[in-house]
Amino acid sequence: MEKQPFCDCEVIHGEVVKKVSESMTSKEEYIELASLFKLFGDGTRVQILHALEQSEMCVCDIAALLGLTKSAVSHQLKALRLANLVKFRREAQTVYYSLADSHVKEILDKGFEHLRE
């Protein structure tokens, strides 16, 4: 996702490009942003996130709810954990997951808004 420094055409609206260019942040931050949204970009993960909006749940509960293996769920939870989208607490053998903060719900809601408009 990085290739040539120049495009294959002339710049048509130099003024516009310059102005927009100044308002952009770093490529690294866009990649971070994309990595965040990538986590919302999978059916299983959005189901997990939406489910956790209602209640904290353990891995088995989520697996049962979605009809998946513990392994599959755990892999996805790890990704969500690394991005600080979910947090967890351990109680004996059981690990309970819940949403890390309100941003998750807000992002999901904006997405639903767009779909349902």
Add this chain to the structure above:
Amino acid sequence: MEKQPFCDCEVIHGEVVKKVSESMTSKEEYIELASLFKLFGDGTRVQILHALEQSEMCVCDIAALLGLTKSAVSHQLKALRLANLVKFRREAQTVYYSLADSHVKEILDKGFEHLRE
């Protein structure tokens, strides 16, 4: 993204699973939602969307801004178009793209919020 109807463990908290299960929407809608967020899940596309937040631009402008080929940009714009995230108008040979509605900005902003917290 669909496999076995049951998980590989006992349901631990039947009450919770039942309650959460009732608040969930259809799997199809979650997949649609994921497809939407998937479009935000690529560095190039979030750059395009954030750029269009500032000003409408033609394909060449965007290509020049990001150092990509027209083809690459056009492919991404097509995906964004199909999801109603951007709209366009033609003027002679030039096609100008802009954001379709305010949801795009709102979603991007929520994402930045999460990153920068």
Add this chain to the structure above:
DNA sequence: GTATTAGTTGAGCAATCATTCAACAATGAT
């Protein structure tokens, strides 16, 4: 100690995806 259950992890595989390349359509200039 052993056995059981909840959960994690790494490798492997099939599917998805972003870019490149080459060919094409569409408009305007000559």
Add this chain to the structure above:
DNA sequence: ATCATTGTTGAATGATTGCTCAACTAATAC
């Protein structure tokens, strides 16, 4: 008409990714 330029599109390819499988850790019960 031909040429130049903007933009689109389909196929191909390399990279990413989600799930499975098997092996593993952690905590509890016996």
